Amino acid sequence: MPTKIIFGDDCVSKNAALFKQYRKIFIVTDKNSAKLSGALDDVLTAANNNNAECMIFDEVNENPLLSVCFDAGKKAHAFKADLIIGIGGGSPLDAAKATAFFASNPNVKMMDIYTPPYENISLPIFAIPTTAGTGSEVNPYAILTLDGKDQKKTFNYIHSYPQAAFLDWKYMKSLPEKMTLSTAVDAFCHCVESYLSPKASPISKTIAADGFKIIFDTIKSAKKSEGYIFDAEIRRNLLLGSLYGGLAINCTGTGFPHPMGYNLTFEYRLPHGFACAVFLGEYLRLNSKANFVMVKEITDRIGASIEEIDAWLYDLHGFRDKPSGDTIEMFVEKAKSAANFKNSQYIIESAEEIKEIYKRIIC
Ligand code: NAP
Numbered sequence: 418m419p420t421k422i423i424f425g426d427d428c429v430s431k432n433a434a435l436f437k438q439y440r441k442i443f444i445v446t447d448k449n450s451a452k453l454s455g456a457l458d459d460v461l462t463a464a465n466n467n468n469a470e471c472m473i474f475d476e477v478n479e480n481p482l483l484s485v486c487f488d489a490g491k492k493a494h495a496f497k498a499d500l501i502i503g504i505g506g507g508s509p510l511d512a513a514k515a516t517a518f519f520a521s522n523p524n525v526k527m528m529d530i531y532t533p534p535y536e537n538i539s540l541p542i543f544a545i546p547t548t549a550g551t552g553s554e555v556n557p558y559a560i561l562t563l564d565g566k567d568q569k570k571t572f573n574y575i576h577s578y579p580q581a582a583f584l585d586w587k588y589m590k591s592l593p594e595k596m597t598l599s600t601a602v603d604a605f606c607h608c609v610e611s612y613l614s615p616k617a618s619p620i621s622k623t624i625a626a627d628g629f630k631i632i633f634d635t636i637k638s639a640k641k642s643e644g645y646i647f648d649a650e651i652r653r654n655l656l657l658g659s660l661y662g663g664l665a666i667n668c669t670g671t672g673f674p675h676p677m678g679y680n681l682t683f684e685y686r687l688p689h690g691f692a693c694a695v696f697l698g699e700y701l702r703l704n705s706k707a708n709f710v711m712v713k714e715i716t717d718r719i720g721a722s723i724e725e726i727d728a729w730l731y732d733l734h735g736f737r738d739k740p741s742g743d744t745i746e747m748f749v750e751k752a753k754s755a756a757n758f759k760n761s762q763y764i765i766e767s768a769e770e771i772k773e774i775y776k777r778i779i780c
């Protein structure tokens with residue numbers, strides 16, 4: 418894994434020397450997270466101390482649109498950027514990866530991002546998460562939304578690995594409770610889905626198991642006290658769990674709760690983590706049929722049954738909408754080509770079965 422992981426308090430300012438070799442830094446972020454979290458100030462100070470010039474692109478939306486990344490890439494190219502820094506949740510971090518690609522490949526058309534081989538490798542990327550959930554800072558995936566389609570497609574490129582990832586829990590202090598929980602649950606799903614992937618290795622399973630355990634324990638015990646979510650130890654634990662999830666899916670990818678969840682995000686604006694969590698209980702139940710032992714390893718480690726984990730997740734996401742039959746048909750159409758359906762112990766072969774799962778879980 419080529420990313421240098423720097424985890425700890427004030428890690429950007431303590432490692433400002435890493436900015437030294439760059440003169441023109443293009444910062445990719447969304448409207449508020451970089452400023453609210455304090456990460457932007459730290460980056461600008463580090464750049465300034467090294468006499469680097471910065472340009473800020475703060476137009477990234479949640480579930481980033483491919484066209485916005487294309488535009489950012491053009492601007493970064495015109496600026497002659499030599500480094501892209503993504504600051505924010507998974508949306509700006511993923512957008513930074515696409516921007517770094519478009520900036521070094523100025524002659525490609527937008528959809529060419531999905532058709533390798535490419536002429537040039539991406540510009541180097543630094544990633545600074547302000548949510549603890551996606552793990553995007555340590556993997557090469559950029560989940561982008563196709564314009565006009567409400568559908569996501571992954572750009573997975575070996576040169577999209579951030580060169581450095583700076584993980585400082587203080588950047589999550591400003592994250593509201595709901596997003597803190599949704600992003601934590603996203604990381605929980607990454608760890609569980611990674612553990613059950615046929616691509617899992619003993620190393621990725623160890624990391625994933627530490628991840629789902631720390632996230633479950635942290636949220637379960639934290640929920641007991643007022644203002645819990647702003648506690649430093651809780652924030653640090655969740656950031657660690659998110660990092661573990663990112664490292665684990667780096668090896669394996671994710672399972673079917675992800676593509677099934679994308680539809681709930683677009684249709685109901687349900688945040689990404691909660692949307693995946695809606696399907697995690699069913700994912701565990703089906704996998705238990707295919708590989709009882711592996712699922713038992715997970716439930717034993719967590720210290721809760723599948724039904725208890727599902728109830729815990731339901732309590733957190735609280736999703737209660739009931740889509741119509743036509744809406745379910747549309748969900749299946751959008752999700753069915755995802756490779757994730759085969760990336761678990763239990764393999765889903767048909768669109769009919771995806772429909773049945775949607776009906777069982779949310780109708
Ligand atoms: P996000 O979409 O990046 O951000 C969600 C919201 O959180 C935004 O409204 C943002 O506010 C706010 N926010 C972020 N940090 C904040 C902070 N420190 N303080 C206050 N507000 C803050 O959320 P996410 O869950 O981290 O990322 C989800 C995206 O990542 C999805 O597109 C998903 O598909 C993708 N994803 C990628 C991977 C991967 O491996 N690459 C894995 C899982 C998910 P503002 O917009 O107002 O600034």
Ligand code: ZN
Pocket residue numbers: 551603604607675689690693
């Ligand atoms: Zn996710």
